[in-house]
Amino acid sequence: MLYDITASIDYSYNQPSGLGRTLLRLLPITVPGAQKLIAGALTTAPAAAERIDRLDFFGNPVTEVAFREATRSASFRIQARVERIAQAPSLDLSPTLKRLAEELYDYDDLGPEAPHHFLGPSERVRPSAAMTAYARDHLAKGETTLAVVQALGGALYRDMRFDAKATTVDTDPSEAFEARHGVCQDFSHVMIACLRGIGIPAGYVSGYLRTSPPKGEARLAGADAMHAWVRAWCGVEFGWVEFDPTNDLMVGSDHIVVAVGRDYDDVAPVKGVLRTAGRSASGHSVDVIPLG
Secondary structure: OEEEEEEEEEEEEEEEEEEEEEEEOOOOOOEOOOEEEEEEEEEEEOOOOEEEEEEOOOOOEEEEEEEOOOEEEEEEEEEEEEEEOOOOOOOOOOOEHHHHHHHHHHOOOOOOOOHHHHOOOOOOOOOOHHHHHHHHHOOOOOOEHHHHHHHHHHHHHHHOEEOOOOOOOOOOHHHHHHHOEEOHHHHHHHHHHHHHHOOOOEEEEEEEEOOOOOOOOOOOOOEOEEEEEEEEEOOOOOOEEEEEOOOOEEOOOOEEEEEEEOOHHHHOOEEEEEEOOOOEEEEEEEEEEEOO
16 A cells, blocks of 8 residues: 655744754654655754754664754654555464563574563553553463463553543553553553563554544545554564554554654654743644555
């Protein structure tokens, strides 16, 4: 499936701001065998006084921009064409959790894809006795790792309520889990904590989600969404899989990958510092247009 993607994040300030430096992770990436970035561009308004394009440790494209002149607004915009390759169903060849632990012990690579980076605590996801106990309550003896991932994701979908106003970008996963509500970031952080608690390496994926309008209604421009989901390591032979706990499904061709990391802190679309005063406001718009 080919997609044309347009996304923008816009900020406005009551007082002119200046001397800002920002990291941007907004362009989709190429994922061998699953996704190909055919063309893409990221622009800023106003134009940046300084710009550096590079890759981070996990292979995500990062654009670092600096502003030195006062402005009352800032806008970051991407345009991209992406091919998302549908994955054929495959046999579940993932190991049991006991065997997974043995495979982890024998795994001696520390490259960006190494599961060891995704097993311990990270900036946003810390060990939680409550979430580990919840995960253990949903285990069945002899289940494969993939079956555990799917069962746990489904349980969180049933037990947590999506509420766009219940949390903020800084909400701790334990708080969202205790209240059983949140947005895709919260669902993903909670699932990551649960998986790590029972020994399954898990990470965070940010991206864009193609959405469909209600039957009989026209599609609204800008109505698609930035989204987040989970990747879990299911052994040497099976590798990484992606699951969307907010929607209780294995990730498919409607999910466009932008960045992967241990948690939101590694993949935040916009992250930086800015010298300003007074209030600010922000908004974003996403269009994911299928080309067939």
